[in-house]
Amino acid sequence: MAGKLTKRRVDAAKPGETIWDGEIKGLGVRVWASGARSYVLKYRRGGVQRWLTIGVHGDGWTPEKARSEAERLKAKIRDGLDPALEAKADREADSFDLFADRYLKDYAALHKKASTAKEETRALKNHIRPALGKYRVKDIQRGDIARFHQSMKETPYAANRYLALLSHMFNIAEDWGLRPENSNPCRRVKKYKEIARERFLSPDELARLGGALSHAEKFGESPYVTAAIRLLLFTGARLSEILTLRWEFVDLDAGFLRLPDSKTGAKTIALPAPAKEILSTLPRQSDNPHVICGAKRGAALVNLQKPWRRIRTEAGLADVRLHDLRHSFASVAAAGGMSLPLIGSMLGHSQPQTTARYAHFADDPRQAAANSVAASIAASMSGGKARIIPMRKRG
Template sequence: MKSKGDTMGNRKNKKTKTLPKGLVLRGKTYWINYSMNGQSYCQSSKTEDLDIAKEILEKLHAKIALDKWHPEEVKAKEVSFDELCEEFGVYAVGRIKSWDRSFSSIVRQLQKQFKDYLLSDFSTKGVEQYQSALIAQGLAVATINKRLMVLKLLIAKAVAWKMCPRELLLDVRDVKTLGGANKRLRFLSKVEQDALIEACDAHVKPIVQTALATGMRKGEILGLKWDKVDLRHNLIFLDTSKNGERREVPVSDSLKAILQSITRHITIPYVFHDGKGRYGDVKKSWHSALLRAEVHGYSKCDYQSSVQNSGTCPLCNSEILTRKGIKDFKFHDLRHTFASHLVMAGIDLATVAALLGHKDIKMTLRYAHLAPSHKKNALQKLDAYYTEKEAIPDPNSCKIYTSEKVELTANAKNS
């Protein structure tokens, strides 16, 4: 039998094995063992918390590694945040897909905010104060979190490029992102959709119709080439989607007719072009269409089920008007419109996720509230299950069965 001392010793050894290299538990306090310049040291972490001790050990190793690898270079020159942003801009071109569209603008905003900062000036408190200032400005939670994410990426690159010690990255990473990020979901009603298509210029209309029929992003549509369009099998092939995976987009009969009506240019491979090459953007024409759109059947209570130009609203009894312009709507919201109409038409979320190219179903769950009828149908089926009466056996038949069973048993014994 094992003695009590052996058992306690085994427990202690088992507990020690779970600690990372360089940490030792003495009593309730964690101690740190490390070596520098060929000499071994041991010091107390002054904490009983394992996670804090691990963080102290990691910072210490980072500092030792920095002093060992590039002590003169780092100590001799203080790198400014402005220098980091300039170098990152050169690095990002061709490596970060969204650099030209949005990423670069966030870096410029950070560069303007911290233009007089050295990298050594950054701290957890300073970044949290910047975060608080953005909150005070009334910026959206998602916008604030995105800026913080980019700042952390910049500092991480500075560490990788030996511009600053790794402990600076740990300080910046201590700043937590805000919870409750707002997820914008704006989509067009059928009346608004028809009004927008009607208001589009001739060169923009097929682009908008493609977005509404496929849920493709603006960059995917403007960069679409004819060799990626297979009208024989009704498919569009996207080799480089946002999530980095290849995607096949089905083509409906209505979209096929639209694509077939487009005249191909002999020297331009793009489906949508201006006669010289692909469109850089269609912002001006897009905003003009939003302003020109006339939505009929509009009233003070926003009742839009009627397309009449006169009369009164059955909900608020106000005069039915024609609303000029579609407000609070972006091109990317055409993708939301595509998904929302699919869900409202009764298409299951798994299919919607596949059509949108979502890798995670959580991205698609934002549209789940648009299908209340399916939840209602599910509960009705449950009610039907509970209220369904089970067949009650006839007592007489039970008696006959019992008597027959007794008689058969008696005959078996006699034989």
């Protein structure tokens, strides 16, 4: 009977030969024509003989290590498991690409807004899949995520958004049994610091923008383009809310836009007089249900960015984004003394802290008090009668 496998026996084996361990039944070494030596375990399961490769001799595997692994595998066989089938399933485990397909079909399409699912599809296609697509979901580690995040350091806001998407996806992978519980590789990957960009138009800039819009209309710009920009300013609505607005959502008599869905769910937007005038005079197309019509028959305007760049350049506002028009609406409201809850209601904010960014535009009561005290002191010092300046009541 052959003795147990040793390094000397394994090294001495000839190509085409299989040698067996004398102590652990089924453990052997197969020598290939190339000279490579593989540790194998032969066993029967359900009346079928199976061969399972344990590892390659010299590639981190020794006879002692192979023997220990063979004992572990035989214990699983005694428990009714089949290590060969487990190994096959492991080799065929979902790649991130396959998982992403399933995520978009079985989760995003069912549980997320269509616009959000579309954004996630684009992010996966253009950025995440090229970096992680070929990895198996179960094998992705924190270092892989950190390298991907680091590769996008020039666009930190996008990098953080994609990190959040990946974290959510790996939580889903755990729910689906594709990864062990509490194994999310995005944990402790530090996000880039984000500095909120707040750009608001001053009265002078608003006047310049108005002039640029009038100039654009005079020289052939689409009335739907200029109407969209004005509606953004006069209502504080989000860009997507204006571009997807349908006439059935417009209630001119009551003065509201009644949106069945938005970023924060169903939403009602008040229409001030300037906005009502725009909608009252805007041409309607009989075969198009959208308020802001695009060039394609029956379709909405898809991209406002290109005409906006022309108009903002004409106005000398090269750094102003379309979203800044919404900020400008809110800043004018705050400077006019409107309460933050009211502003949040007009904008459709779901969280009070989102509106809090505009608090500094409201008059600070300490400033009014200081003005009153200083005016009294100055009047006394000049020999005049002190005049107390009444403080404005806040709504």
